[in-house]
Amino acid sequence: MVAASLMDTLAPAPTLRPPSAPAAASSAPGSGPAPAAETLIEIDHVDFFYGAVQALHDISLSIQDKKVTAFIGPSGCGKSTLLRCFNRMNDLIDGTRIAKGSIKIRGIDIHRPDVDVIELRKRVGMVFQKSNPFPKSIYENITYGLKLQGVSNKARLDEVVEKSLRGAALWEEVKDRLHTSGLGLSGGQQQRLCIARAIAVEPEIILMDEPCSALDPVATAKVEELIQTLRTRFTIVIVTHNMQQAARCSDKTAFFYMGKLIEYADTRNIFMNPANPQTEAYVSGRFG
Ligand SMILES: Nc1ncnc2c1ncn2[C@@H]1O[C@H](COP(=O)(O)OP(=O)(O)O)[C@@H](O)[C@H]1O
Numbered sequence: 001m002v003a004a005s006l007m008d009t010l011a012p013a014p015t016l017r018p019p020s021a022p023a024a025a026s027s028a029p030g031s032g033p034a035p036a037a038e039t040l041i042e043i044d045h046v047d048f049f050y051g052a053v054q055a056l057h058d059i060s061l062s063i064q065d066k067k068v069t070a071f072i073g074p075s076g077c078g079k080s081t082l083l084r085c086f087n088r089m090n091d092l093i094d095g096t097r098i099a100k101g102s103i104k105i106r107g108i109d110i111h112r113p114d115v116d117v118i119e120l121r122k123r124v125g126m127v128f129q130k131s132n133p134f135p136k137s138i139y140e141n142i143t144y145g146l147k148l149q150g151v152s153n154k155a156r157l158d159e160v161v162e163k164s165l166r167g168a169a170l171w172e173e174v175k176d177r178l179h180t181s182g183l184g185l186s187g188g189q190q191q192r193l194c195i196a197r198a199i200a201v202e203p204e205i206i207l208m209d210e211p212c213s214a215l216d217p218v219a220t221a222k223v224e225e226l227i228q229t230l231r232t233r234f235t236i237v238i239v240t241h242n243m244q245q246a247a248r249c250s251d252k253t254a255f256f257y258m259g260k261l262i263e264y265a266d267t268r269n270i271f272m273n274p275a276n277p278q279t280e281a282y283v284s285g286r287f288g
């Protein structure tokens with residue numbers, strides 16, 4: 001039996017759907033099953049190694065467009081490793097390789113020789129556990145990526161700064177101090193600044209690796225609220241240690257154990273009616 005408190009935290013069924021899947025049409029009685037959500041990231045039988053050590057075993061998973069997908073599982077089970085595969089951040093670690101399988105984003109294999117990795121990382125932004133603003137002003141943190149892309153028009157940069165900070169629910173708190181250091185913000189504000197920086201380049205996917213684990217409950221609630229607003233514009237994959245957080249924030253949940261994907265399903269099912277006994281043991285707190 002899954003703890004009642006956890007069931008209480010389950011997110012309500014999402015009401016916002018992509019325009020291609022109108023709720024009324026797909027849920028009308030007698031109209032047949034709802035159309036399948038569109039796959040954005042297709043992971044197909046991936047084996048991943050750090051040197052001789054295999055960290056991911058035969059992972060297959062379809063991540064859906066404009067949904068929040070949570071990765072859960074005990075420490076060391078491969079959540080961050082898989083997340084870093086999506087924008088090829090593991091390429092930066094010596095001795096790593098995908099020995100088998102493929103990862104496609106919108107049907108394109110991200111390891112194809114003609115894929116521009118810089119472009120890929122622009123499309124697939126990342127927010128880390130420890131907020132990492134650059135030691136620069138709030139304004140410069142947001143405009144950094146755009147300037148690298150050659151954008152120099154001040155009006156355009158101003159516009160993106162405001163839009164990104166509003167998008168990260170930080171504008172009201174910092175609009176009068178845009179030219180002060182990002183490092184002067186509180187931990188929760190710094191994490192939202194990192195989210196603003198990630199969305200400034202208009203990515204398609206945002207990867208979040210335990211984005212709240214260094215935050216207090218109030219700051220955590222703000223970031224979770226923010227995820228609820230971002231979900232309409234971006235596809236989000238979030239690694240979390242906190243099962244209540246997965247239950248509150250996500251549409252789909254993948255449970256990993258020792259480098260293997262044990263179960264992947266609608267979040268509601270993972271927490272209330274898991275198919276696999278290992279998933280049930282984990283979500284009911286028997287290990288982890
Ligand atoms: N840079 C690295 N070099 C070698 N092994 C690593 C590295 N990062 C992670 N690992 C190993 O890969 C496995 C999966 O780790 P990780 O993806 O960080 O798990 P999680 O995010 O679920 O805690 C672990 O056994 C971990 O020790």
Ligand SMILES: [Mg+2]
Pocket residue numbers: 079080081209239
């Ligand atoms: Mg991790």
